[in-house]
Amino acid sequence: MFLDMVLYFWIRLRYMSISSLLRLKVSTIQYERLGENSRTSTLRVSHTAWLFNGSHPMLPRLAQRVAQITGLHVYESFDDTMAGEGLQVLNYGIGGFYMAHMDLLFRNDPVKMKHCWPVLTNDTCERFVFLPGDRIATWMFYMSDVTAGGRTSFPNAGVSAPAVRGSAVFWYNTKLNGQPNHQSLHGGCPVLMGEKWVANKWIRENANFLRRPCTTDNDQ
Ligand SMILES: O=C(O)CCC(=O)C(=O)O
Numbered sequence: 212m213f214l215d216m217v218l219y220f221w222i223r224l225r226y227m228s229i230s231s232l233l234r235l236k237v238s239t240i241q242y243e244r245l246g247e248n249s250r251t252s253t254l255r256v257s258h259t260a261w262l263f264n265g266s267h268p269m270l271p272r273l274a275q276r277v278a279q280i281t282g283l284h285v286y287e288s289f290d291d292t293m294a295g296e297g298l299q300v301l302n303y304g305i306g307g308f309y310m311a312h313m314d315l316l317f318r319n320d321p322v323k324m325k326h327c328w329p330v331l332t333n334d335t336c337e338r339f340v341f342l343p344g345d346r347i348a349t350w351m352f353y354m355s356d357v358t359a360g361g362r363t364s365f366p367n368a369g370v371s372a373p374a375v376r377g378s379a380v381f382w383y384n385t386k387l388n389g390q391p392n393h394q395s396l397h398g399g400c401p402v403l404m405g406e407k408w409v410a411n412k413w414i415r416e417n418a419n420f421l422r423r424p425c426t427t428d429n430d431q
Pocket residue numbers: 301309314361362363364397398399400409411
């Protein structure tokens with residue numbers, strides 16, 4: 212079954228990199244944005260493209276596979292029912308990297324919260340951040356091998372993953388009590404040789420309240 216999944220991803224990832232080429236933009240970091248214009252980030256060097264389900268029939272199928280494996284809802288929408296975001300494709304050339312960070316939007320922390328004021332209007336912020344809840348989990352596909360460098364490192368957890376085409380990593384960004392999971396701190400190491408393609412599926416909190424029930428236990 213897993214071989215089947217890997218093959219499935221491998222074939223489709225080829226499509227994703229080709230169609231993303233047309234849409235790539237220099238990556239920015241949401242909380243670095245000022246006013247209307249997003250600044251080019253110093254915390255990551257890469258190009259980004261978003262692929263939404265409507266743009267190809269393969270994308271909802273891929274999302275469905277992620278849902279089957281994780282047991283979480285991942286369906287896209289742009290309102291309170293959003294369970295998963297569109298697929299964010301990243302491309303790194305030689306020297307490309309992403310400093311250690313957490314994928315959380317920090318919905319519960321007004322100081323660290325990304326995406327809202329002064330970046331988004333109150334209405335968009337409400338729809339994108341508050342109603343669907345935070346990014347409880349990340350599914351990341353590796354769409355290319357990297358000849359040297361380019362691992363994803365999790366310094367607090369003491370592990371790292373090599374970029375292997377057709378493979379994927381999955382982790383939780385929040386603990387069961389809704390607080391940040393600091394073990395999820397991660398970054399993309401510099402690409403030394405070759406190029407790196409990854410794609411993120413971010414999975415949201417509120418649509419998954421039955422799939423991943425919360426607890427008031429401070430330790431979980
Ligand atoms: O490129 C990587 O290995 C990590 C990418 C990442 O953390 C992100 O896009 O949020």
